[in-house]
Amino acid sequence: MTSFTQSEPYSPYITISREEWAKTSDDAMLHLLDTKDLDQLHAMNEPLTEEEVTQIYIPLSRLLNLYVTSSQRLHATTSSFLRSRVHKVPYIIGIAGSVAVGKSTTARVLQKLLSAWPNHTRVALVTTDGFLFPNRILEQQHIMNRKGFPESYDIKKLIRFLADVKSGKQKIAAPLYSHLEYDVLSEHQWIEQPDIVIVEGINVLQVRPRQEKRDPSVFVSDFFDFSIYVHAQEKDIRNWYIARFESLRRTAFQNPDSFFHRYAYLSDEETIAMATQIWDDINKPNLEQNIQPTRYRAGLILDKGSDHFIKSVHLRKT
Ligand SMILES: Nc1ncnc2c1ncn2[C@@H]1O[C@H](COP(=O)(O)OP(=O)(O)O)[C@@H](O)[C@H]1O
Numbered sequence: 001m002t003s004f005t006q007s008e009p010y011s012p013y014i015t016i017s018r019e020e021w022a023k024t025s026d027d028a029m030l031h032l033l034d035t036k037d038l039d040q041l042h043a044m045n046e047p048l049t050e051e052e053v054t055q056i057y058i059p060l061s062r063l064l065n066l067y068v069t070s071s072q073r074l075h076a077t078t079s080s081f082l083r084s085r086v087h088k089v090p091y092i093i094g095i096a097g098s099v100a101v102g103k104s105t106t107a108r109v110l111q112k113l114l115s116a117w118p119n120h121t122r123v124a125l126v127t128t129d130g131f132l133f134p135n136r137i138l139e140q141q142h143i144m145n146r147k148g149f150p151e152s153y154d155i156k157k158l159i160r161f162l163a164d165v166k167s168g169k170q171k172i173a174a175p176l177y178s179h180l181e182y183d184v185l186s187e188h189q190w191i192e193q194p195d196i197v198i199v200e201g202i203n204v205l206q207v208r209p210r211q212e213k214r215d216p217s218v219f220v221s222d223f224f225d226f227s228i229y230v231h232a233q234e235k236d237i238r239n240w241y242i243a244r245f246e247s248l249r250r251t252a253f254q255n256p257d258s259f260f261h262r263y264a265y266l267s268d269e270e271t272i273a274m275a276t277q278i279w280d281d282i283n284k285p286n287l288e289q290n291i292q293p294t295r296y297r298a299g300l301i302l303d304k305g306s307d308h309f310i311k312s313v314h315l316r317k318t
């Protein structure tokens with residue numbers, strides 16, 4: 001039997017080192033991803049190796065499969081107790097963490113791995129940037145420089161969306177965001193009969209006090225069956241953000257349609273200065289004030305080292 005570290009005696013989490021976590025992997029699942037998938041799943045400047053999938057994500061997807069399976073059994077038990085068929089509702093997983101920490105890679109890998117199980121093949125992925133207010137409204141309210149802060153999201157819309165998912169609605173529209181246009185799009189993504197919905201975004205574990213009587217009295221996380229927080233040191237995330245901005249300048253920003261096209265011709269030094277300024281003025285304060293304080297609401301915390309790879313896992317004691 002393995003014994004895991006108790007980092008602090010009264011911590012609600014057990015801490016599992018990368019090595020111990022990797023021991024729970026299952027070779028039978030190695031075929032689920034091939035190298036081609038790795039190339040498609042990782043985001044820019046975000047390394048994803050076969051080792052990371054085998055040692056971290058396959059065990060995580062197995063644990064999630066056990067949780068989803070037991071929730072499906074519980075659902076069947078309730079149906080039988082009520083002597084009626086209570087319709088099936090999707091299992092919702094929230095993924096939180098800073099801008100540029102790599103949430104989207106984690107979300108895409110889990111989507112791919114989780115869809116390999118016969119009892120939950122339909123796994124949808126929704127990112128909360130689609131629920132940002134459009135630039136037109138952010139400009140009207142003079143909060144364009146607060147993109148990503150709690151007030152920049154239409155939380156009522158996100159809660160309505162999650163309520164629709166949990167009510168078992170068969171086909172639901174989710175709004176989409178374009179990083180190229182730096183704005184929400186008029187098109188939607190359709191989610192049909194999902195078994196699992198992954199909801200990824202910086203704000204998914206935030207509890208925002210009601211500001212008006214009409215505001216919902218529930219929080220986004222009330223709809224989650226499980227939640228994950230992707231954590232790293234601020235100095236590391238800052239470096240990743242700046243390096244990604246440098247790569248984007250050479251690629252996406254060269255597109256004349258990119259909102260950031262005006263940065264396409266900056267020198268290397270100017271690019272670093274601009275990325276540093278955006279980080280220090282917007283993303284760092286948001287991380288410290290609104291995102292990092294939600295870390296201990298998660299059911300599981302993935303702790304990344306400065307090389308981007310996960311060095312330990314903290315799992316909430318049940
Ligand atoms: N300005 C941009 N242009 C194009 N893609 C971007 C831009 N900013 C971020 N992205 C991409 O959007 C995705 C989400 O980024 P982000 O919200 O910072 O979260 P995370 O890095 O945690 O996944 C990433 O795949 C990233 O590479």
Ligand SMILES: CC(C)(COP(=O)(O)O)[C@@H](O)C(=O)NCCC(=O)O
Binds near residue numbers: 201
């Ligand atoms: C769109 C974001 C708020 C991330 O949103 P999320 O998908 O995590 O809800 C972020 O990528 C962003 O644009 N931040 C504003 C500052 C910046 O341009 O980096």
